[in-house]
Amino acid sequence: MLKITNLHASVEGNSILKGINLEVKAGETHAIMGPNGSGKSTLAQVLAGHDDYEVDKGEVSYLGKDLLEMDVDERACEGVFLAFQYPVELPGVNNTYFLKSALNAQRKYRGESEIDAMEFMDLIGDKIKLLNLKDSLLKRPVNEGFSGGEKKRNEIFQMAVLEPKLALLDETDSGLDIDALRIVAGGVNAMRSKDNATIIVTHYQRLLNYIVPDYVHVLVDGKIISSGDKALALELEEKGYDKIIEESKA
Amino acid sequence: MKALDNFKADFENTLQLSKGLIKEIRSKAFEKFISEKFPTRRDEYWKYSDPSSILKLDLNYNDSGDFKDDSYDIILSNGRIVKTISKFKTGNISDGLDNGDVPKEIFKEEKNPFLNLNNAFAVNGCYLILDSKTKKDVKILNVINNNSDCQAVYPKLVIIAKKNSDSTVFEEVKVVGEGINFVNSVVDIILEDGANLEHIILDDYAKDTYSISNICVKQSKDSNFRSHNFSMGKKLARRDYNIELLGTGANCDLYGLYFVDGENHIDHHTTVEHKKEHCTSNEHYKGILSGKSVGVFNGRIHVHPKAQKTDAIQNNQNLLLTDDAIIHTKPELEIYADDVKCTHGATVGQLDEKALFYLRTRGLNQKEAQGLLMRAYVGEIIDHISNGEIRTRMMNIVLDRLPKGD
Ligand SMILES: Nc1ncnc2c1ncn2[C@@H]1O[C@H](COP(=O)(O)OP(=O)(O)OP(=O)(O)O)[C@@H](O)[C@H]1O
Ligand SMILES: [Mg+2]
Numbered sequence: 001m002l003k004i005t006n007l008h009a010s011v012e013g014n015s016i017l018k019g020i021n022l023e024v025k026a027g028e029t030h031a032i033m034g035p036n037g038s039g040k041s042t043l044a045q046v047l048a049g050h051d052d053y054e055v056d057k058g059e060v061s062y063l064g065k066d067l068l069e070m071d072v073d074e075r076a077c078e079g080v081f082l083a084f085q086y087p088v089e090l091p092g093v094n095n096t097y098f099l100k101s102a103l104n105a106q107r108k109y110r111g112e113s114e115i116d117a118m119e120f121m122d123l124i125g126d127k128i129k130l131l132n133l134k135d136s137l138l139k140r141p142v143n144e145g146f147s148g149g150e151k152k153r154n155e156i157f158q159m160a161v162l163e164p165k166l167a168l169l170d171e172t173d174s175g176l177d178i179d180a181l182r183i184v185a186g187g188v189n190a191m192r193s194k195d196n197a198t199i200i201v202t203h204y205q206r207l208l209n210y211i212v213p214d215y216v217h218v219l220v221d222g223k224i225i226s227s228g229d230k231a232l233a234l235e236l237e238e239k240g241y242d243k244i245i246e247e248s249k250a
Numbered sequence: 251m252k253a254l255d256n257f258k259a260d261f262e263n264t265l266q267l268s269k270g271l272i273k274e275i276r277s278k279a280f281e282k283f284i285s286e287k288f289p290t291r292r293d294e295y296w297k298y299s300d301p302s303s304i305l306k307l308d309l310n311y312n313d314s315g316d317f318k319d320d321s322y323d324i325i326l327s328n329g330r331i332v333k334t335i336s337k338f339k340t341g342n343i344s345d346g347l348d349n350g351d352v353p354k355e356i357f358k359e360e361k362n363p364f365l366n367l368n369n370a371f372a373v374n375g376c377y378l379i380l381d382s383k384t385k386k387d388v389k390i391l392n393v394i395n396n397n398s399d400c401q402a403v404y405p406k407l408v409i410i411a412k413k414n415s416d417s418t419v420f421e422e423v424k425v426v427g428e429g430i431n432f433v434n435s436v437v438d439i440i441l442e443d444g445a446n447l448e449h450i451i452l453d454d455y456a457k458d459t460y461s462i463s464n465i466c467v468k469q470s471k472d473s474n475f476r477s478h479n480f481s482m483g484k485k486l487a488r489r490d491y492n493i494e495l496l497g498t499g500a501n502c503d504l505y506g507l508y509f510v511d512g513e514n515h516i517d518h519h520t521t522v523e524h525k526k527e528h529c530t531s532n533e534h535y536k537g538i539l540s541g542k543s544v545g546v547f548n549g550r551i552h553v554h555p556k557a558q559k560t561d562a563i564q565n566n567q568n569l570l571l572t573d574d575a576i577i578h579t580k581p582e583l584e585i586y587a588d589d590v591k592c593t594h595g596a597t598v599g600q601l602d603e604k605a606l607f608y609l610r611t612r613g614l615n616q617k618e619a620q621g622l623l624m625r626a627y628v629g630e631i632i633d634h635i636s637n638g639e640i641r642t643r644m645m646n647i648v649l650d651r652l653p654k655g656d
Contacts, residue, residue, distance in 0.1 A: 092626025
């Protein structure tokens with residue numbers, strides 16, 4: 001589904017991604033771990049199409065197409081979804097209206113008709129239940145004044161409504177309390193299928209107990225220095241990054 | 251100058267149309283207008299808007315033309331009343347002066363030349379008395395009906411909100427026909443003790459129109475004035491609000507939204523005179539500028555020595571959609587009382603890039619994302635309209651007129 005080859009990216013002349021190789025197949029869940037500032041969010045933003053980041057080298061093919069050639073919204077309509085590490089507040093933009101506009105934009109792209117109000121309410125009703133979201137959050141401006149945890153939950157709620165093929169979750173677990181973590185993980189798991197894939201960026205092994213990854217990658221200084229299965233996350237937790245970095249050099 | 255000669259000729263030709271009190275008012279006003287210098291950009295007050303461009307026009311007074319539309323209670327065509335409804339106490343200003351409905355003190359000599367000029371041409375004009383304690387809505391249409399190529403029109407409206415009355419006045423300006431218009435309009439509003447008035451004014455698009463509009467409001471004790479101003483840039487568009495808080499406990503809310511595009515121009519000068527204690531004013535203006543347009547916002551708050559416990563807020567936000575658009579925004583605070591709360595702020599910016607990116611990652615294209623953010627931006631002003639029907643209508647009109655972005 002996604003094939004990243006030798007990806008280099010920089011921001012304002014500073015090279016951040018220094019040769020990423022990663023292949024993700026439909027049905028798989030990958031976890032990316034790594035120290036602060038190693039480039040995890042940069043990778044997610046580059047995949048989503050943020051133009052602050054310059055792609056200097058490398059290729060990204062997504063469902064057989066050149067992802068880097070697509071506009072931001074085109075990527076979204078093709079099924080790429082980024083749950084932001086820091087979701088953006090949109091004052092004055094009603095959350096429900098926003099979500100409906102987004103869904104309709106994607107449906108239009110796929111040549112489907114606009115969803116009518118009743119159908120939409122039914123759809124979000126189900127997803128609200130799935131994520132145990134407070135109704136009142138839907139009536140408020142997007143993310144404005146939401147607590148940290150509410151923002152993260154709102155990201156996954158959007159994902160549940162938009163049903164992407166490739167979900168990039170950037171530290172969705174940070175800021176969630178224990179119950180919320182379980183609920184959000186449950187939501188993500190409920191959406192997993194053989195046709196879609198998930199890339200989870202996290203600092204905590206704990207999340208991976210709930211969303212069990214097929215692969216774990218360690219990203220350090222813009223490169224994946226080690227890959228393995230879920231056991232790698234446990235090893236990381238035990239040894240810390242320094243040890244893993246040392247071993248990778250050996 | 252062409253226009254000045256035409257003003258003189260038109261004034262003399264139309265003076266015999268007036269009788270009674272209005273005739274004297276007109277004469278005095280014209281004398282005053284002529285005796286003073288016509289403003290230029292050298293005047294601080296006109297620094298960014300050049301009224302002398304009007305003087306180059308070959309203007310002719312025109313108050314002819316008819317217009318019909320069932321959805322309005324009162325219609326003025328080129329300033330002349332062509333429809334009223336018996337539900338409201340209303341009529342020609344000249345008659346109102348003679349029968350005592352309209353106090354003649356409203357028409358004093360003014361500093362602002364365009365107030366004098368409008369008074370000088372008060373051939374027509376309409377007054378409206380609002381005296382109902384149960385909420386009444388009045389819809390007024392101000393048609394600028396161009397059938398003479400290059401015309402000068404002087405719409406004039408006097409609104410008197412009686413003691414403890416409660417009303418909404420919706421005033422729409424519509425430009426029909428082709429040609430150049432100089433529209434010098436004045437709305438005089440008086441709020442008696444405890445009166446509650448919501449005044450909504452909606453401008454039309456109009457190319458080749460020079461519009462100078464003054465809205466003068468006098469508020470007595472405990473009165474409450476809510477203003478919503480939706481204005482559109484033109485060759486020259488200037489609107490001044492002059493609010494006088496003359497009684498204790500008076501409150502005004504001034505909301506404004508202006509759009510200007512192309513090479514058009516828009517200028518708002520607002521003044522709130524806090525003359526008595528315990529009054530509040532709350533002003534929030536937002537602009538959207540595109541193309542090579544120019545916008546001006548000058549918000550003056552004048553707190554007089556007696557006006558202790560004044561609470562005044564002023565805020566002006568501007569969205570510049572292009573690099574070539576220009577906004578001059580300036581607060582002007584003069585505070586002569588010490589126990590006063592007064593805050594002001596102005597911002598100039600573009601649509602939030604982070605927000606645009608976020609929206610696009612959800613599938614909205616650039617245009618749709620811009621549209622959504624602009625809708626939110628204008629919504630913060632429109633949402634203050636208390637009348638739901640008008641609010642919805644304004645939202646639709648505004649969405650329709652939003653610059654479409656790129
Ligand atoms: N827009 C930007 N401008 C300047 N520097 C940037 C920008 N975005 C990222 N960087 C820098 O790139 C590096 C990688 O940042 P990134 O956000 O990708 O790290 P991360 O791995 O997600 O870290 P964390 O675990 O703290 O979230 C950091 O040094 C960061 O300061
Ligand atoms: Mg990060």
